[in-house]
Amino acid sequence: MKNVYIYENDFISLLNLIFYLLKNKLKPENIKNEFYTPSLFENNITLTITKNEKNIEWIIKNIGKYSMKSIYYVFLSEEENKELIIYYFLLNALKYRQKIMYHRNLKCVSEVLRISEYVIHESHKMKGFLRFKELEKNILYAEMEPTNDILYLISCHFNSRLKNELWIIKDNRRKIISIHDKKQFIIVKEKDFEISTQKESINEKNIENLWKTFYKTIGIKERKNDRCRMNFMPKKYWKYITEVKKEL
Amino acid sequence: MELQEKLKILADSAKYDASCSSSGSNRKNKDGIGNAASSGICHSFASDGRCISLLKILLTNCCIYDCKYCLNRKSNNIKRAIFTPEEICTITLNFYRRNYIEGLFLSSGIIKSPDYTMELLIKTISLLRNKYKFNGYIHAKAIPGCNPKLLKQLGSLVDRLSANIELPTENGLKLLAPSKESKNISQIMEYVKNNQNKKYVPAGQSTQMIIGATKETDFEIMNQSSSLYDKYKLKRVFYSAYVPINKDNLLPSLEQPPLVRENRLYQADWLLRFYNFKVTDLLDSKNPNFNILLDPKTDWALRHLNEFPKEINTCSYYDLLKIPGIGVKSAKRIITSRKTFTIHIEDLKRMGVVLKRAKYFILCNGKYVTNKDNFKKEYIEKNIVLGDFSHIEQLRLF
Numbered sequence: 001m002k003n004v005y006i007y008e009n010d011f012i013s014l015l016n017l018i019f020y021l022l023k024n025k026l027k028p029e030n031i032k033n034e035f036y037t038p039s040l041f042e043n044n045i046t047l048t049i050t051k052n053e054k055n056i057e058w059i060i061k062n063i064g065k066y067s068m069k070s071i072y073y074v075f076l077s078e079e080e081n082k083e084l085i086i087y088y089f090l091l092n093a094l095k096y097r098q099k100i101m102y103h104r105n106l107k108c109v110s111e112v113l114r115i116s117e118y119v120i121h122e123s124h125k126m127k128g129f130l131r132f133k134e135l136e137k138n139i140l141y142a143e144m145e146p147t148n149d150i151l152y153l154i155s156c157h158f159n160s161r162l163k164n165e166l167w168i169i170k171d172n173r174r175k176i177i178s179i180h181d182k183k184q185f186i187i188v189k190e191k192d193f194e195i196s197t198q199k200e201s202i203n204e205k206n207i208e209n210l211w212k213t214f215y216k217t218i219g220i221k222e223r224k225n226d227r228c229r230m231n232f233m234p235k236k237y238w239k240y241i242t243e244v245k246k247e248l
Numbered sequence: 249m250e251l252q253e254k255l256k257i258l259a260d261s262a263k264y265d266a267s268c269s270s271s272g273s274n275r276k277n278k279d280g281i282g283n284a285a286s287s288g289i290c291h292s293f294a295s296d297g298r299c300i301s302l303l304k305i306l307l308t309n310c311c312i313y314d315c316k317y318c319l320n321r322k323s324n325n326i327k328r329a330i331f332t333p334e335e336i337c338t339i340t341l342n343f344y345r346r347n348y349i350e351g352l353f354l355s356s357g358i359i360k361s362p363d364y365t366m367e368l369l370i371k372t373i374s375l376l377r378n379k380y381k382f383n384g385y386i387h388a389k390a391i392p393g394c395n396p397k398l399l400k401q402l403g404s405l406v407d408r409l410s411a412n413i414e415l416p417t418e419n420g421l422k423l424l425a426p427s428k429e430s431k432n433i434s435q436i437m438e439y440v441k442n443n444q445n446k447k448y449v450p451a452g453q454s455t456q457m458i459i460g461a462t463k464e465t466d467f468e469i470m471n472q473s474s475s476l477y478d479k480y481k482l483k484r485v486f487y488s489a490y491v492p493i494n495k496d497n498l499l500p501s502l503e504q505p506p507l508v509r510e511n512r513l514y515q516a517d518w519l520l521r522f523y524n525f526k527v528t529d530l531l532d533s534k535n536p537n538f539n540i541l542l543d544p545k546t547d548w549a550l551r552h553l554n555e556f557p558k559e560i561n562t563c564s565y566y567d568l569l570k571i572p573g574i575g576v577k578s579a580k581r582i583i584t585s586r587k588t589f590t591i592h593i594e595d596l597k598r599m600g601v602v603l604k605r606a607k608y609f610i611l612c613n614g615k616y617v618t619n620k621d622n623f624k625k626e627y628i629e630k631n632i633v634l635g636d637f638s639h640i641e642q643l644r645l646f
């Protein structure tokens with residue numbers, strides 16, 4: 001039987017669990033969140049671990065802020081074995097401390113770097129590709145279906161950029177929403193929040209049409225290059241991009 | 249005229265400007281709307297594959313000048329339009345709130361006089377900044393020949409202020425833009441360079457050259473770029489393949505804009521700015537144009553094959569940068585990694601170094617990556633060109 005250690009589906013629980021495993025020299029064959037269904041040869045183990053901020057502080061002190069950020073990005077990814085990658089990264093970080101990132105020849109390090117770059121990259125792209133609609137009552141509303149769980153990262157960006165606006169961003173893949181009330185944003189489950197109005201403002205269609213006109217006009221037809229456009233703006237995002245969704 | 253139609257006319261006449269970047273500024277949101285992202289953000293990509301980050305428009309396409317290559321020249325019989333400052337603010341703010349754009353790129357044809365046009369630009373942008381508290385990115389084009397006082401005003405409102413040199417040489421300018429004087433353009437660049445700081449044009453200046461409208465060689469173009477970078481500390485020189493819009497005896501008749509050439513110039517420009525290459529490394533008067541089949545760095549490496557293969561574990565940072573296929577990011581990774589371990593071929597892959605080109609030019613811990621007998625100019629050249637062949641179709645369209 002393989003031992004699968006279970007954590008509640010959040011980053012802090014995962015770190016506390018890994019801290020516990022490292023301290024007690026328990027070697028996990030896998031680590032999964034609470035929704036995991038074990039296979040025939042697996043055995044889910046749920047430990048009762050008291051969450052302790054001191055553990056997290058200890059980790060940060062030992063591996064440095066940059067590494068901490070990187071493993072957080074890995075946590076946000078959809079990578080199949082992300083928990084184990086984080087475990088092995090931390091295991092090695094105990095040895096190499098703050099220098100861990102220089103050890104790109106270790107698989108766990110190159111994986112952490114590869115995956116975190118991918119998450120940052122998608123989050124950066126989404127800062128450009130996200131499209132708000134104006135609803136009644138001046139509410140800005142956007143939907144997306146990113147591969148990675150970047151709602152929090154995106155929200156931080158719009159928190160300063162559109163700080164005097166009411167906005168809502170919905171991740172349709174994870175069914176979570178971020179709501180900004182001009183002071184701060186919170187992320188809640190879709191089922192826990194009802195959007196009072198879904199009606200577009202009177203001006204909305206007008207502005208959308210202006211944008212589509214601009215989009216069509218700005219391309220130089222003598223330079224037309226669909227392949228290049230698609231490389232930069234992958235089709236998987238088009239569904240929510242106002243100016244191209246008709247082309248799908 | 250409807251706003252929709254105006255936008256169509258004034259975006260259409262602005263689209264040939266190649267500059268698109270929105271990077272280099274970190275203007276904060278001071279209780280208004282918007283901020284600048286220092287890395288720049290692309291919001292969309294047009295049908296030609298070029299990035300859309302700014303609302304790129306002209307204030308007006310009316311112009312008192314008659315530059316031969318320009319759609320807006322006075323002798324062209326086209327529909328003319330002019331935006332009011334309020335209209336520009338409305339579109340910018342509405343687009344920005346919806347996250348269509350990163351900010352505004354505002355240029356203009358010249359109406360009445362350079363000063364009058366500049367005043368209109370200033371009026372528009374100060375409305376946007378002061379009345380509407382817009383802190384997003386703004387790139388404005390300065391009008392050559394205007395009073396320096398106006399350069400001062402405009403520059404303190406925008407993130408980037410620039411003037412287009414348009415043609416690579418003085419002769420080209422005399423031929424195709426007789427009413428423009430190159431000294432007026434250099435005056436703007438000089439002024440911006442001398443005054444640039446955190447509050448004045450924080451993202452610096454750039455310029456653009458049209459490629460293929462006049463007969464300059466790549467050597468002349470690169471020399472011009474290199475002297476512009478040195479003299480005026482430009483952030484970027486943009487190259488814009490000439491798109492034949494006007495019929496004129498003085499203009500070449502091209503079927504297609506010279507896109508591969510444009511791409512080669514960008515690649516070489518990159519080598520000048522980040523790879524420590526000099527123009528004379530790449531071109532000379534006997535060999536004044538880039539190889540269409542090979543990128544400038546590979547072309548250079550094949551002409552200097554005696555300097556290769558280079559050992560990844562010991563050669564200097566600048567030597568790493570000379571290896572085809574190894575960029576700044578990879579070179580830095582190699583330098584930091586080899587302090588902690590000896591790099592083997594498998595490590596390179598793990599480090600995200602792409603070997604497609606590099607493999608012909610490196611030794612890794614004493615080992616040549618492919619068959620040592622194949623370390624010959626003809627063999628490498630043939631393989632790289634063939635390897636690129638699958639991309640050529642794309643390149644031609646690029």
Ligand code: SF4
Pocket residue numbers: 311312313314315318319320321322356357358425
């Ligand atoms: S001054 Fe500018 S807008 Fe006017 S014709 Fe020349 S290039 Fe065109």
